[in-house]
Amino acid sequence: MTTDHDSDRQVVVQLDGVHKEYGDLKALDGVSLEIRAGEAVAVMGPSGCGKSTLLNMVAGLDRPSAGTVRVNGHDLGGLNETGLALFRRRQVGMIFQFFNLLDDLPALDNVALAAQLTGTPAKQARHRALELFEELGIADRRNTYPAALSGGERQRVAVARALMNRPALLLADEPTGALDSRSGEQVMDLLIDLNQIGQTLLIVTHDPKLAHRCASRLVEFADGRVARESALERQL
Amino acid sequence: MSAVWRASRAAVKRRRLQTVVIGLVVFCSTATVLLALGLLDAVSNPFDRAFEKQRGAHQVVLFDAAKVSAGQLAETAGRPGVAAAAGPFDQATARLEKSPPGVGSGAFRVVGRADPAGPVDRPELRDGRWATATGEIVLNEDGDLVRPELLGSKVQLVDGPELTVVGVYSSMSSSADAWVTPEQMAALHPTARQMLYRFDAAGSAEQLESGLASATAGLPAEARTAARSSASLEEAFSGTAKAYLPFMTVFGVLALLVSVLIVANVVSGAVVSGFRHIGVLKALGFTPNQVVGVYLTMVSLPAVIGAVLGTVLGAALAQPVLRVAFQGVMRGTAVVEVSPWVYLVCLLGLPALVAVAALLPALRAHRLSAAQAISAGSAPRSGRGLRVQRALGGTRLPRAVSLGLGQPFARPARTALTVAAILLGVTTVTLTTGLTSTMVQYADSGKRDGGASLDIRVGRAAFEQTEPKLTDRQMEALLRSLPGVERVSAQAISQVKLAGYQQSSAGFFLRGDQDPGDIRQIVEGRPATGAGELVASPTFLSQHGLAVGDRVTLELEGRRTTATVVGKSIDGDARFFFSTWATLLELEPSAGAAYYDVRLKPGADVQAYVDAVRAAEPGLYPGVVDDGNLAADTVVSFASVFTVLLTVVAALGVFNTVLLNTRERRRDLGMLKSIGMTPRQVTVMFVTSMAVLGLLAGLVGIPLGMVAHRVLVDNVGSVDFPAVMKDVWHLPELSLLALAGVVIAVLGAYVPARSAARLTIAKVLHTE
Structure with missing residues (x-):
């Protein structure tokens, strides 16, 4: 579901008849979906309905059994493992429910790492990471190891890492699922701010509050299919 | 099925690759350890086992019959430190006029003994029976092969009777070359008496010496003419193997260390990586001991399989490896094999090592609470x-x-x-x-440089061979004249005494072309080239207390000459030295070559040369020499x-x-x-x-x-x-x-x- 205004914008994500099977289990059953630049799309549905599988397909973390996935002009089906890695490096940023930070690196190095993998020199990468830390209000925690950070702080570090290479698309898998309500609020505010400055978002969540606060469009999943799509009014 | 077994089985199934790795590491390690321990054991033990089985003599002592009576010698059996004694047995040193092929030439030690039993030195029957009548002789034979053709063959002693071989025995004490009945011995006019001793303490060369001193104390001076200890026999037995024993020891130790380290690493790593799993098991209600049981079972299963298969592989490898190691070693009745304890160590030791390696981290997990274990696993x-x-x-x-x-x-x-x-x-x-x-x-x-090498022996009637018609010099000239030849040298071997030493040594005297390879063999000094020069091995020089530059007096049948040690060879037998033909002529003017060393030109037809030699002189016996080491x-x-x-x-x-x-x-x-x-x-x-x-x-x-x-x-x-x-x-x-x-x-x-x-x-x- 898109508006006329939306249709002028570039398509960032395009899924066409995507199927994914794990043995006898159909995780995705012919999903077709478009997300345009600047959109914030929330995907909701019961457990096991295929939400996370959809996210994995878009992130290039998994391959569909059938159908095509195009992200920012890249047909992911045509990329090999290295191609997918380069795609993830440049085109998408991911935020996970359980943060997935490297425990043996301080917060700033966790974030700088994403840029260093692209060949950015360490000093430059740290400089860029520090800018993000300042924007996200965690600059004073830059030298702290993940184990000593609060949940909200860890998730902000994860957001900083996801933004490090200026991705075309930010993917979030239950970004507030492991956080207390206050930290969850902070992360939601952060996602809204990012979307307002033009960052395209795809959020998978169980949390209606997160969907309604952060997303402009809601995609509801059931049994591996898109059951319903609707535009959302953001609840500030 | 108990919960421990069920959990262990599930863990083994879930960690298939790790289980396979543990099994493989234990398998390779067991084979390596078995090979290493087996080698170390085999090098040192077969002599001892066979020696003890025969109640071998710690000292075989020879006395001058003219200087000491049989009664005096019999009394030495009761001397302090003497555990057992046998003898006195009369002994004669005979020369062979005629003997079966392969039976020794030169001096032949014949001892008169009524039977092979007794408190010391019980030669082991290999074929036939013991001599019971005059005209019969029993040979002492080493080696694996029993030669049935020896029984019934004749031994003709120079100026003595012709004897029939009725038995072949093997003595680890090497107390004689042959035995006859005491009655037959009387006819051989013995000049020496032999005593065989076993001592209470015989663990070192010093103990063997002091045992001998105690046994022979009080006997007339100069009555004792020779003595040979079990230490020198063992030295002769494992001399070849001892050249590489240090290498084997180091390989063995390294193999043990690497294997133990790797097994400890692999197994402890497997347990440490399972800490989270351990926490989950504890959370489920497993007691700490049950958790330890699960992990021990989990690692022991592949370890036991690996150890059994590794032992099988090691055993299969050990036999051919030992065969190679003991090739050419004088063995007597000793059987070279891996001792049962080595198999036992491998079968039980490796799984035990695995259990200990697993136990240490498992005990750490034993002490942790479930929550601590879970967090340690992903900490x-x-x-x-x-x-x-x-x-x-x-x-x-x-x-x-x-x-x-x-x-x-x-x-x-x-x-x-x-x-x-x-x-x-x-x-x-x-x-x-x-x-x-x-x-x-x-x-x-x-x-040696050049083509094939031939060892051409001069035939001897004593060995039932054709004696040559040509003279020594004519034979050398013949060998030089045949097509394909590059170098010819003649050699004679004589038992020479070095003045001041009891035992005689084998002197190799060379004439003719010197092989450039001889120079490479010299580690110090130079090859012997002129009269009165000799070269010997490091062991010969150290045993005789000699060094390059020293002078010695050589004695042969009453003639004497002095010689200077001009070189030390890389290796060689402790009983041999090498000198020149000119030196031999000083000692034995009529000496002739015993064999010729012929080197052919590269590519020359070896068979054609051999055929030509045989055709020209049937009294020459050519054989191709393997230069291998x-x-x-x-x-x-x-x-x-x-x-x-x-x-x-x-x-x-x-x-x-x-x-x-x-x-x-x-x-x-x-x-x-x-x-x-x-x-x-x-x-x-x-x-x-x-x-x-x-x-x-x-x-x-x-x-x-x-x-x-x-x-x-x-x-x-x-x-x-x-x-x-x-x-x-x-x-x-x-x-x-x-x-x-x-x-x-x-x-x-x-x-x-x-x-x-x-x-x-x-x-x-x-x-x-």
Whole structure:
């Protein structure tokens, strides 16, 4: 579901008849979906309905059994493992429910790492990471190891890492699922701010509050299919 | 089915690869350990076993019959320190007029004994029976083969009777060449009496000497004419093997160390990586002892299978290996085999080692609460590892490389064990390549230049051979005149006494063309070229207290001449020396060659030459000589076998370490891949983490291996390697060796690293 205004914008994500099977289990059953630049799309549905599988397909973390996935002009089906890695490096940023930070690196190095993998020199990468830390209000925690950070702080570090290479698309898998309500609020505010400055978002969540606060469009999943799509009014 | 068994079985099933790795490591280690222990045991024990079985004589002593009576000798049996004695037996030294092929020439020690039983020296029956009547003789034969043709054959003594061989026995005491009845002995006019002693204390050369002194105390002076101790017999028995015993010992020790380290690393790693699982088991209600039981069962299962299969492989390898090692060794009735205790150690010791290695971390888990165990399983590391990671993050290195470099610091204990294993692997490779290089040069030094080598013996009627019609000089001229010949030298062998020494030595006297190879054989001084010059082996010189430059007096049948030691050869028998024909003429003016050493031109037709020799002079017996060096071949073969086994074990250890790291870091890997780390970068990261350990191990292991090589080659008593054979290290070799550790590490790391690179991210992150 898109508006006329939306249709002028570039398509960032395009899924066409995507199927994914794990043995006898159909995780995705012919999903077709478009997300345009600047959109914030929330995907909701019961457990096991295929939400996370959809996210994995878009992130290039998994391959569909059938159908095509195009992200920012890249047909992911045509990329090999290295191609997918380069795609993830440049085109998408991911935020996970359980943060997935490297425990043996301080917060700033966790974030700088994403840029260093692209060949950015360490000093430059740290400089860029520090800018993000300042924007996200965690600059004073830059030298702290993940184990000593609060949940909200860890998730902000994860957001900083996801933004490090200026991705075309930010993917979030239950970004507030492991956080207390206050930290969850902070992360939601952060996602809204990012979307307002033009960052395209795809959020998978169980949390209606997160969907309604952060997303402009809601995609509801059931049994591996898109059951319903609707535009959302953001609840500030 | 008990909960412990059910959980263990599930754990084994879930960790198939790790189970296979533990099984493989224990399998290779068991085979290596069995081979190492088996060799060490076989080199030292077969003589002792056979010697004790025959109640061998610690001293075989010869007395002058004119100076001491049989009664006086019989009384020595009761002297302090004498545990048992046999004799006196009359002994005659005879010369053989005629004997069956292969039965000794020259001096022949015949002893009169009524039977082979007695408190000391019980020769073992190999064929026939003991002599019971005059006209009968029993031979003492060594070696594996029983020769039925000997029974019934005749032995003709010079100026004595013709005797019929009625039996073949073997004496580990080497107390005689043959035995006859006491009645028959009387007819041989014996001049000596033999006593055989066993002592209460016979563990060292000193004890053997003091036992002999105690037994013969109070007997008339100069009554004792000769004595031979069991130590010298054992020396003769394992002399060949002892040339490479130090090598074997080091290989064995290295193999044991590497195997123990790797097994400990693999097994303890398996338990440590299972801490989270241990926490879950505890949370489910498993008692601490049940948890320990689960983990011991889990690692013991593949360990027992590995140990059994490894023992089977080791046993299969040991027999051919021992056959090679004991080729050409005088064995008597000794059976060269691996002792049962070695099998027992392997079958029980390796699984026990695995159990201990598993028990230590399992006991740590035993003490942890469920929550602590779960958090330990996925815990962030702390301290130095983090600081190193951080420091590396700021370097200019590619991030995959710097991450890999930091990984070893996350698990210092595991890293230390892995480094130790690779280090020992590199040390072994360095040592074995050095030894191989030394031994190849050593073998080459024994090879003669040119084509095939022929040993042409002069026929002797005593050996039922045709005697030559031509004279010594005519035969030499004949051999030189035949087509294809390059060099000819004549040799005579005589038992020569060195003035001041009781035992006589075999002198090899050479005439004719000198082989350039002879010069390579000289480690100090030069070859003997003129009259009154001799060259001998390091053992000959040390046993006679001689050095290059010393002068000795040689005696042969009443004639004397002086000779100077002008050179020391690399190796050689302690009983032999080499001199010139001119020296022999001083001692025996009418001497003739016993055989000729002929070297053909490269490519010459050996068979045609042999046929020509036989046709021209039927009294010449040509044989082709193998220039090979048994000791060198043996060491090189062993070095190769151990290098392969230890490299495989070390690589498996690395493989296991990377496997554990991969398993522990699955979540990190998933995350790194999700932010764009390519499969190649993942592989680089893991391979780097091990390659850096390999490099470190290489830098330490190479000097260690070089030192071990030098210590070894300097301590082979029977061989004195010249500097050129010891200085085997040059820059290209060292550069290659520096890569050895890296290669071992990369070999072990590559496969699990590739598998880590192929992890499905979605699955990993989902399961985490």
